[in-house]
Amino acid sequence: MSEIVFILGAGASVPAGAPIMSDFLDRARDIWADPHRVVAEDVPHYQRVFNALQVLQAVHSKSNLDLVNIESVFTLLEMAELLQRMPGNFENPGDALSSLKKVIAATLSASVRFPVANRGIGQAAGYAGFVDMLQRIGEIDRGRHSISVVTFNYDLGLDFSLLGRGIQYGLGEEQRQGVPVFKLHGSLNWVSKEETGEVIPLMPDALMRTIDPLRWVGEETVPLNFYANLKTSAAEIGIAGVSSDPVIVPPTWKKGEHQRSLARVWQGAAMHLNEAQYIFVCGYSLPETDGFFKMLYALGTAGGQPLRTFHVLDPDPNVDQRFRALLGPGAQGRYRYQQGFFEDLPGTVLRYFGQ
Structure with missing residues (x-):
């Protein structure tokens, strides 16, 4: 279990190029319009998603839904698939949901970039300082402090920044060394x-062995578009009989056919939260609609170790009040809010441990 738990949201990957939830669809539209960035096979999926958004505007006549935030749209399309109902004469809602998953994967893969270094890749912007901080205070530093990361992000900014250091996803994979990283909503x-x-996770180190680094000659930064050839990459690694789509799920109660596997991830996150004495939150705004994290936190921390600190770092001061409302009396006295960005997190954390 972990003494220190980091909770990361979309804001943590912004320095690496990822959009936040509220501007994700704008970024997707920009990529769709750029022939140098969009993959031809993805064009019909972008078209279907934006057609669905146009049709969904009809819901505004009787209800108020957020059709700008990608997670709200994800949840809405999942409900439409469950009900088999969309406004107008729209095609099968399940097709729109499938296309949205592909658009999310394509947009993140085109947006998050890694520096090219020594015929390989370096750490994504923002994550270099974070990983260095993990090394200084974590298991790599003579085991002084145990660390884990709970993240809502689908992207691979953190995963590939941990290359060579090991990563545990909590999915029951054989690897038992490395930083526990619980990706609550799946991963590319x-x-x-x-x-x-x-x-089944395709481990970053194994995926890198499927790439010819010579194709990066002359490039300063590159995207990692593994999502487009996951089935082929899995076969090269020695994993057969898998689907061609990455496992990414919306932040809702319905986890579909992946329920059992993803339950392991949530259970692992809860166990690590239970033992945490230091919790640091960055890039996650605790939206009012996210009741799942509130329940995970409440049940995960019940009866666990007493907190030494619960520190939230976010540029939006409104986030402060949301977290204050989340915490019970025993945690309120340990709560700290700091206005800042992901790049500010390593310095903040290191001060707690005298570094």
Whole structure:
């Protein structure tokens, strides 16, 4: 279990190029319009998603829904698939949901970039300082402090910044060394078995061995578009019989065929929260609609170790009040809010440990 738990949201990947949830669809539209950035096979999926958004504008006549935030749209399309109902004469809602997953994967893969270094890749912007901080205070530093990361992000900014250091996803994978990273809503490098739905992570180190680094000659930064060839990459690694789509799920109660595998991830996150004495939150705004994290935090921390600190770092001061409302009396006295960005997190954390 972990003494220190980091909770990261979309804001943590912004320095690496990822959009935040509220401007994700704007970024997707920009990529769709740029022939140098969009993959031809993805064009119909972008078209279907934006057609669906146009049709969904009809809901505004009787209800108020956020059609700008990508997670709200994700949840809405999942409900439309469940009900088999969309405004107008729109095609199968399940097709729109499938296309949205591909658009999310394509947009993140085109946006998050890594520096080219020594015929390989370096750490994504923002994550270099974060990983260095983990080394200084974590298990790599003679085991003084145990560390884990809970993240809502699908992208691979953190995963590939931990290359060579090891990563544990909590999915029951064989690897037992490295930083525990619980990706609550899935990841662009996770695939599922076609017959059973079991979720299997394609480990970053193994994926890198499927790439010819010579194609990066002359480039300063590169995207990692593994999502487009996941089935092929899995076969090269020695994993057969998997679907071609990455496992990414919306922040809702319905986890579909991946329920059992993802339950392991949530259970692992809860156990680590239970033992945490230091919790640092960055890039996650605790939206009012996210009741799932509130329940995960409440049940995960019940009866666990007493907190020494619960520190939230975010540029939006409104986030302060949301977290204050989340915490019970025993945690209120340990709560700290700091207005800042992900790049400010390492310095903030190191001060707690005298570094």
